[in-house]
Amino acid sequence: MKLNCITVDDEPLALNLISAFVEQTPFLDLKGRFGNAVQALQALHEQTIHLIFLDIQMPDLNGMELARVISQSGASLQTRIVFTTAYNQFAVEGYKVDALDYLLKPFGYDEFLRAASKAKKYFEVLQENGVGEVAENYMFVKADYKHIRVDFDAITHVESVKDYVKIHLMPPFSPVVTLSSLKSIEEKLPQTRFLRIHRSFIVAVSKVDSVSKNSVQLGPVEIPVGELYKDAFKTLLARWI
Structure with missing residues (x-):
């Protein structure tokens, strides 16, 4: 199974790094990269996204607020979030919005792959349990x-x-x-x-x-x-x- 992903970070260097990690992972498909959460929210409405690698501290709409919108819309079963942030004080809040994982910057590809593999296993279990395909x-x-x-x-x-x-x-x-x-x-x-x-x-x-x-x-x-x-x-x- 290949997971459709987007990356969201207002720091260009961090966005480039996480996007490169997605592109080098065989079971991930990068569908978009965004410098703010507002653009990401629009992308979520236009296409099927399984996994979001999401920074928290961003202007306008921050990552935690975007996660709450997803959770309140009922889409959190089909769209999971991995937070990527330099601040560990957000860990508890991350789990309150049902984040799949939490990566503390700076992180390497090994940590990224662990989180991505966790997402892959999650969606495979959904399929095995007969949960409807996202296409439906x-x-x-x-x-x-x-x-x-x-x-x-x-x-x-x-x-x-x-x-x-x-x-x-x-x-x-x-x-x-x-x-x-x-x-x-x-x-x-x-x-x-x-x-x-x-x-x-x-x-x-x-x-x-x-x-x-x-x-x-x-x-x-x-x-x-x-x-x-x-x-x-x-x-x-x-x-x-």
Whole structure:
């Protein structure tokens, strides 16, 4: 199995070194190298990435904040992080966001290979246990005269607006609007992870923050439960009662 990787570090020398380590490792495939976490976040939305070698102290969005975004989006099962930093005080925080490993700068190729091999073993175990392939973790929809990939992990809810469907995504991504029916989109979504609770709404179950008698809350958004979908809503409630 070959793992798709990106490297993220605001120091050019460190970025060059870690990228060179990735390129000389047969089971790793370098898909991008970035000087800041904001660019890396966009890359994660555009392609399948298994492993991120991520610096922590960076301007704008730091590595720990990026890790929290990944964890909160539900993508941490399919995208794992190895932190690379010169500061050992971040080790505890790294494990709180479920980092796969932690490399303290300066490190050599032997230490890098140990962390990379740990990642390889992790994804091999996923395959052996029958966890769905990453290729099944997204769909393509037509928008802006092109087909756009939408990761299931990034979706918060899907909304029908007249002849269009608006697919709402985790921040900082903007919604994707496609000329389609809600039923057509519903058929593309995994039934175990998404639930239609209204004629105009489908919700990602993992993104639901709270439920009340006739609605669900996803962050600042409250979505009503339609009469025709009361049974489906009861199924959702049963997961927490």
